[in-house]
Amino acid sequence: MTRRAGGASDGAPPARSIVALARDELPVDTVALARFMVGKYLVHDLPEGRVSGRLVEVEAYPVGDSTGHAFIGPRGWNASLFLARGHAYVRLTYGVSWMLNMASEAAGVGAGVLFRAVEPLDGLTAMAARRPGAPLRELARGPGRLTQAFGVGAAFDGVDLCSGEGLWIGRDRELAANDASLVIGTTTRIGLSREIDRPLRFYVVGSPFVSGPRKLLASA
Incomplete structure (x- = not known):
């Protein structure tokens, strides 16, 4: 399924054509x-x-990681971590x-990836309304700010991000997956x-939208 972002608006750079990622x-x-x-x-x-942005920072919480919410096994509150990727x-x-x-x-195996920061693209006015007073760089820089800017809360727990509808993940259709x-x-x-x-945090080198102290960012 292909979703084409609207033209550049709200001061955003030119939008890309985004295709939903299949599982x-x-x-x-x-x-x-x-x-x-x-x-x-x-x-x-x-x-x-539409509100959209490019993921510039994520963290991995693999199987057996004692800091991950899946470490204790499936519970009612963490059940979504045991769904299919x-x-x-x-x-x-x-x-x-x-x-x-x-x-x-795989489904039944608890692990996950935390979305930490996004470079905002579409819907800057909507993001700014949810994050009043925040400059562009700070709209979605950090996981709490990201969800606030994108209007994500408890209702989105368990949704299929590969659906291409509502809240979803995608890639630039004009570029290879990698x-x-x-x-x-x-x-x-x-x-x-x-x-x-553990070296489990990944980010776009040089992006001003990456969160955390600059001194922690290692070379690629």
């Missing part, structure tokens, strides 16, 4: 999936228009911010007290 395109392995998702697109089609897992963190994750691995021109860096994850040295 078969998604690597099964969590770490491979996290790296694959860098440079892909997050889209939320609403009655009032490509389903959303949305969880309120610290009672304040919603976090958008995507299930990885964009060879994209420089992807690898570094450690942020805000953890355990397994803090």
Whole structure:
């Protein structure tokens, strides 16, 4: 299914033609999936228009990771992490911010990828309305800001991000699934007290929309 973004608006750069990612395109392995998702697109089609952006930072929470929400096994609240890869897992963190994750691995195996930051493209006015006073760079820089800008909350837990409708993930139809021109860096994850040295955070090198202290960003 192909979704074509509208023309450049709200001060956004020229929109790209985005095709929805099929589940078969998604690597099964969590770490491979996290790296694959860098440079892909997050889209939320609403009655009032499209909100979209390019994923510039993600974190992997693979099988057996003690910091992952799936580590304790399936429960009612984390059931979406055990769905087939490509389903959303949305969880309120610290009672304040919603976090958008995507299930990885095969159905029944709990693991996921956290979407940490997006470079905003379409729907900048809508994003700014949800994030009043925030400059462009800060609209979706960080997982809590991302969900706020995109209007994502508890209702999106369990949705199929490969559906091409509503909230979905996609890629530029004019580029290969793995964009060879994209420089992807690898570094450690942020805000953890355990397994803090694992290189499981992936980001677009040089992007101003990547979150966290600049000093933590290793070379590609």
